[in-house]
Amino acid sequence: MRLPELEALLDHAYLRVLGGFHPGPDDGTPEGCKTLLLLGPDEPRFWPHFIQTPEYRDDAPNAMDRWSLRVVEECAKRIGAQALFPFGGPPYLPFYSWALKTGRAHVSPIRFLVHDRAGLFLSFRGDLALSERIPLPSPESTPCATCAGQPCATACPVRALTPQGYDVAACKAYIRSDAGRDCRENGCLARRACPVSKTAGRLSAQSAYHMQYFIKGSP
Ligand code: SF4
Numbered sequence: 001m002r003l004p005e006l007e008a009l010l011d012h013a014y015l016r017v018l019g020g021f022h023p024g025p026d027d028g029t030p031e032g033c034k035t036l037l038l039l040g041p042d043e044p045r046f047w048p049h050f051i052q053t054p055e056y057r058d059d060a061p062n063a064m065d066r067w068s069l070r071v072v073e074e075c076a077k078r079i080g081a082q083a084l085f086p087f088g089g090p091p092y093l094p095f096y097s098w099a100l101k102t103g104r105a106h107v108s109p110i111r112f113l114v115h116d117r118a119g120l121f122l123s124f125r126g127d128l129a130l131s132e133r134i135p136l137p138s139p140e141s142t143p144c145a146t147c148a149g150q151p152c153a154t155a156c157p158v159r160a161l162t163p164q165g166y167d168v169a170a171c172k173a174y175i176r177s178d179a180g181r182d183c184r185e186n187g188c189l190a191r192r193a194c195p196v197s198k199t200a201g202r203l204s205a206q207s208a209y210h211m212q213y214f215i216k217g218s219p
């Protein structure tokens with residue numbers, strides 16, 4: 001199977017390949033995996049589809065993870081691959097390292113991963129571990145190297161994102177406050193400030209959905 005055929009299959013599932021690599025023995029991929037493909041939502045058409053799915057409409061928790069399990073497993077079965085997921089731990093699979101291995105995601109000045117197409121809205125819904133080695137496109141260089149002013153680094157009103165780390169408590173306190181309404185309803189200002197994020201097709205409703213889950217957690 002070649003990448004374009006796989007992409008056509010994923011297109012029907014409202015997913016897209018966000019990158020891939022050919023694992024070595026130290027990459028923590030399943031035995032016999034010759035190509036690992038990382039999958040994310042195909043935005044912006046993903047969200048209008050997702051809110052019509054049984055998982056979203058049954059009002060039970062973790063709708064997006066349950067949708068991902070069903071859909072990525074179905075895709076894997078159709079091509080004889082193994083499905084892997086970034087949730088369900090601990091232990092968790094090393095999606096962060098795998099994303100870097102693809103060469104399409106890079107560490108940004110605020111330490112979140114920035115992707116050549118999804119920008120700072122990078123999110124993984126699962127992986128496909130293939131037993132065959134398929135050709136992959138050459139990776140892109142980081143968009144941060146040519147980003148004028150690097151606006152992600154200064155966009156957070158409470159400076160919760162710095163090169164030293166992410167102050168989760170300060171971020172959540174702000175999002176829950178009246179002043180944090182824009183982050184709460186439209187998504188993280190720092191992620192939105194990235195010029196790559198601006199072309200990623202992320203809809204505010206999807207960001208608001210993730211924010212609701214985020215602020216429900218502790219602290
Ligand atoms: S969601 Fe808002 S408060 Fe939190 S890091 Fe992003 S910009 Fe800062």
Ligand code: SF4
Pocket residue numbers: 108109114119120143144145147148150151152153193194195196
């Ligand atoms: S705003 Fe610029 S520096 Fe920040 S992640 Fe996006 S491309 Fe990189």
